[in-house]
Amino acid sequence: MAKDNKITFFDLTHESGCTTSPFVWATKYALKHKGFDLDVVPGGFTGILDRTGGRSERLPVICDDGEYVLDSWLIAEYLDAKYPDRPTLIGDPSVKVLTQFLETWLWKTVVGPWARCFAVQYRDRCFPHDIQYITESRLRMWGKPMEELIVGREDVFPKVLPEMELLRGILREHKWLGGETPNYADYRALAVFLWAASIADTPPMTEDDPLRDWIDRGFDLYGGLGRIPGMSPLFGLKLREGDPEPFAKGPSLVAGLVKRNTGPASTAAETAHITGKGEKAPA
Numbered sequence: 001m002a003k004d005n006k007i008t009f010f011d012l013t014h015e016s017g018c019t020t021s022p023f024v025w026a027t028k029y030a031l032k033h034k035g036f037d038l039d040v041v042p043g044g045f046t047g048i049l050d051r052t053g054g055r056s057e058r059l060p061v062i063c064d065d066g067e068y069v070l071d072s073w074l075i076a077e078y079l080d081a082k083y084p085d086r087p088t089l090i091g092d093p094s095v096k097v098l099t100q101f102l103e104t105w106l107w108k109t110v111v112g113p114w115a116r117c118f119a120v121q122y123r124d125r126c127f128p129h130d131i132q133y134i135t136e137s138r139l140r141m142w143g144k145p146m147e148e149l150i151v152g153r154e155d156v157f158p159k160v161l162p163e164m165e166l167l168r169g170i171l172r173e174h175k176w177l178g179g180e181t182p183n184y185a186d187y188r189a190l191a192v193f194l195w196a197a198s199i200a201d202t203p204p205m206t207e208d209d210p211l212r213d214w215i216d217r218g219f220d221l222y223g224g225l226g227r228i229p230g231m232s233p234l235f236g237l238k239l240r241e242g243d244p245e246p247f248a249k250g251p252s253l254v255a256g257l258v259k260r261n262t263g264p265a266s267t268a269a270e271t272a273h274i275t276g277k278g279e280k281a282p283a
């Protein structure tokens with residue numbers, strides 16, 4: 001049982017102190033959601049095995065009154081199982097499955113391209129003693145030197161934005177992925193943007209991106225957990241002529257996905273449109 005309401009949290013940060021890993025960010029939020037204070041063990045990429053007493057080469061790791069738990073998902077499940085009386089992170093098992101689906105999509109559409117766009121900053125913001133390890137390990141991971149990965153990134157940023165439309169569509173209809181209040185699905189998805197803000201030397205999203213509201217509310221949670229010094233702005237990308245529309249200006253998803261059928265009045269506009277008896281597409 002957490003002593004003095006504190007859980008030891010092994011962080012993974014840049015020299016700025018900003019947490020750099022989406023997995024670690026999600027865990028930070030999970031601990032706060034459960035109402036714990038964090039006893040932070042700071043550090044970067046090298047020395048993880050030493051810091052965790054030989055228990056892990058990867059972070060996050062937590063230690064709850066002597067009990068070590070490794071892996072972000074296992075930590076979230078541990079917290080729900082051990083502290084069922086505190087706010088739930090995952091709850092129904094389907095939340096885990098659906099969140100993993102969402103996250104896999106988000107990593108493919110956003111994390112992958114942005115990791116390449118920000119590869120140089122990801123290295124340069126590391127602690128000096130981490131730079132050689134990150135340079136060599138990420139060359140093996142990504143297959144190219146960082147300076148080569150970022151070539152042409154000005155063409156990549158505008159292409160990523162329309163790909164996020166599915167997330168925008170859902171968050172137009174719901175305050176949080178968790179519904180009225182955030183849950184672990186929000187933290188897993190927000191972690192992508194928190195990670196990006198830890199390494200973005202140029203904003204990857206436009207000022208008026210509809211995701212901004214959810215992202216801002218997420219960064220503000222728990223006393224501004226995502227607002228620590230060293231985080232970079234995400235919004236401010238200037239589009240060039242010929243770049244794709246960054247987000248849908250009207251309804252973004254097939255109406256049937258987001259509209260509730262409450263009888264003919266609710267589907268009248270759509271029916272008029274698809275039967276050719278109306279001019280306009282339904283709002």
Ligand SMILES: N[C@@H](CCC(=O)N[C@@H](CS)C(=O)NCC(=O)O)C(=O)O
Nearest residue numbers: 021023045057058059060071072073
């Ligand atoms: N499945 C693990 C993945 C953890 C992981 O890969 N963490 C990375 C940070 S993104 C790490 O610790 N990397 C250390 C390294 O690259 O040496 C989890 O969900 O916690």
